[in-house]
Amino acid sequence: MTTSPNQANPDTSETTTSAKKHWIDHLHHAGWTVFRHAQKHTGVGIVCSVAYFDPGNWGVDLQAGSQYGYSLLFVVLLSGLFAAFLQVLACRLGVVTGLDLASHCRMLFYDRPRHKKLWRWGVLYPLYVLSELAIVSTDLAELLGSAIALSLLFPALPLWGGVLVTGADVLLVLALGNPLHARPAKVFEWIIAALVFAVLICMAVIIGKIDIAWGPAFDGFVPSKTIFASGALYTSVGILGATVMPHSLFLGSHLATQDRLSKKSLDPASPLSDKSRELELTEVVLRPERLQSLGRAIWRQLRSWFVVSRSDLEALDARPKSHKHRENNPLEFVQSHLYHAMVDVVSSLLGFAVIINALILILASAVFYYGSGAYGSESPASLFDAHTLISNTIGQAAALLFAFALLASGQSASLIATVAGQSVSEGFLNWRVSPVVRRLVTRLIGLIPSMVVAIVVGPNGVNFLLVLSQVILSIILPFIIFPLIYLTSSSRIMRVRNTAPKHAVISPAAEPSSPPGLTSSDGDPEMIQTEDFVDFSSGKFMSSLGWLIWLVILAANVYVIVTLGMGQGG
Template identity: 70%
Template sequence: MSIPILPLVEEPRPQDSSSARKSPQWVSSLYDVGWTVLHHARKHTGAGIVCSVAYFDPGNWGVDLQAGSQYGYKLLFVVLLSGLFAAFLQVLATRLGVVTGLDLASHCRLLFYDRPRHGRIWRWAVLYPLYALSEVAIVSTDLAELLGSAIALNLLFPALPLWGGVLLTSADVLLILALGNPLNGKPVRMFELIIAALVFAVLVCMAIIIGKTTVQWGTAFDGFVPSKEIFADGALYTSVGILGATVMPHSLFLGSHLATQDRVAGAPLKTVSTTTSSAFSFSLRNETRLQQVVRRSLRSFGTYCASLFRAESSNAPALPASHAEKENNSYAFVAAHLYHAMVDIVVCLLGFAVIINSMILILASAVFFYQSGEYGNESPASLFDAHTLIQSTIGKGAALLFALALLAAGQSASIVATVAGQSVSEGFLRWKVSPVVRRLLTRLLGLIPSMVVAVAVGPSGINTLLVISQVVLSIVLPFITFPLVWLTSSSTVMRVRKTPLNTDSNSPALVSSHSGAPQRAPQTEKQEEQTDFVDYSNGKIVIFIGYLIWLVIVIANVYVIVTLGMGQGG
């Protein structure tokens, strides 16, 4: 028997019959369009905002401040170009997750873990080093977020030492634990709403600061046009830094994982167990109402705490031996999610990440480069320098908003980096431990070096470590983007069966693997030709752009390494 594909049912639009008859046709059409957009946005918005956080984290702040203070508005084109690169790669990661139902880390394991020939060599020479590089990227990212948030807390409360700020900002992992597992098959809306609130806080704070700053808007908009000043002495190195700080490896892993979630079907109803032992029921009869409530609350809280550290069974099916044997998501699922997810990613990255990064660079240009003062344009500005100069030139209110925006950016990016670490470990290693343990380990890996630097060297060491973390991320990035472009360009990986498989237990269409998970049975060449597939792999132009971006990133890395080796990068 075949699985029927049910049409998506939208919620009924509220209508007033009397007003509908009186309104002109264009008003009614505009109302219908607006309601449809609102309905789809409510269902599908969330993953884009979460992924956009990675592109304006404290590492980006440091690089943007350096670019604006030394070169004015000239490098705004690099900010825009880096944002377009990030949106392109993030769309590829989203398409991979929606079509295949697997995240990028799981695909890497499927690609390299059990090769038909020399499997152990592929595993130890490619898969595990790739996992190690991914973990290095996660730790470098989390380290930058912790340090950035610690600087923000120090700016808000000068009496608080930097190491104390690191400890306080690391406590946001408790918030993550209370939200459940954001990487389940259903999106955790509270998690997405908290991240969205932090993103809007950054955007509003920066917009208010820019409104209080004297900006040469004509010159600023000229900065979005490419010019030869990008290749001037030192500007190219800073441009590479902007590229490395903008395109984040951990966001590609997380974006592909969030794209596998079903945002159309309703959340399953939670069953509440009402069974109690006879002795417990008897004791409740002899207790007051308050005692009963307290006992039940403590019992529920203890059960909840125990469940946090219990290894949960994975909802994802066991990985087959190869991509050729894997069955992707249904055509109905892909049609319902793919284009909504792509629009969500592009709008959020260009509407939040690019705009916020541009605001930071414009702010640094206005208060450092185009304004005479103590700092001038001779040396790059740090986060502490920016706060001091904003306070002296614009006012204490603007300086407070700057610190609050930095704190919101650091906290949101730190939460996202921790969840991305969970996705990486689950995909590469298929760990059978609780998500809470994975998040704690990820947080500790970033907390330890942050505390060492904060205690040993202070603010100057933090600024140096922020720069080093962005260089590390830039070096790791090509190793992550190449499998992403290759996987999304493969028709074997990205094809979807338009006609559902026969799920009858007596049908040979499905077979059971050694793990019991249903997989597609091998078909003859004639059967494959008669099967109705839809190919979602990249076209030739997209493949060319993908590998061109990869090549640009590689060349940029080589340039950075050579420049640093010659002692000229700084």
């Protein structure tokens, strides 16, 4: 009679079962740990990634794919790596110092020891104007892209009507809360995340319906001489400007200052706290006849949107005027936020922005350059061309997905551009107005030129303006990333105070005049507090890489400006 191995050695079976259960429990615990960390810390990366596949990207990616095929995919990848590196620098600046990039620029140039007016009017205010110009160029692309998407979804809607609809929609969503508060506005981040996933899913479905030669497509990620062909470098700079967005650096540094672990109220200074609002609304529900209470509660909430509270004004007045008059975040805060934020930013940019941009360029290449659209190198495709050809060759369902993805991209990017404008105005000008008023002003700054363009130029010239807006962003970019690289490379600005207990080396016998508190009553040395600093600045390698990226962007922009001046631009 034979026995099974388990019957012959029951201890081995029990050991194996116990080991499997141990590994399952370990994996379960690790999965929940990752989920909890992602739930708390994910947000900044997804919000910032939106800026890297906005309608401006769509316009320039469609142009690149329809004119040069897969050859410029390398530029998309390189631009994504540049964006991830610079966005990590902005994230580090916000987490370590507790201040955004715009506020740091004000501290650098507003109150210099010598030649104050020269620094203010020669450096600070021109830098602010360039930042606002970048936001206007971004908003122009976002509003026009959303308007085009609405026109594609609803052909009877004129382009200028689409601009009005998307502008009003953004204001309605932003009125729900202040995304730049000391605590993250999770509802705002969830809305952005939903729009990002909508874009990715729509593009993946469209790509799945197209016959693509993936071998040549992947070869496009390898650098080729096509990049330096006539007009290709202009388009490459447009891709760079569409990918590495100045306003996203401002916004990313601001969102990185938020405390994502504290459970305190989001808005303790609000005139109507959560508890009092709950009591008032409960009282109204229980006593329907007291509608006046509801009216007063609504009026108080609306009034709080347009009035700056006294605590906010005191916080503005108490802002330090230079870096030597302020302290960075505590070491515990930096350690609990910094590396989670860096992983969030890199994974979001490479996992969403680069992939979506690559899919748009692959779509344009397969349909226009290699497919039946075959526009060739002389006729770049527009958003309207792409929609029409997708509808004719793939089907109406794919065309609707294309329009919906464009709308989701434009709406999410419009939200980001408006919030970034709020951050820029707060940081550079120290505005003493409410966040809603700041968002209104920022929205109008972008809405007015978009309306003019939609009415005067019409659909035929929109694609040209989309690409031109991205080239303008690329030209402005070196002026924005210069202070970012300088700030993050400075150990004086990026150091965090570390208070650690250490043993005193002085005993009563050796030092009779030692101050009280250094020794215990029995003569033994006691623990004393000694202060030093932890340096979070970029090392030599990272700083050198940052300056190299700055030089590459600067050289490409100089080339484009010269070629445009000679009448040889794209």
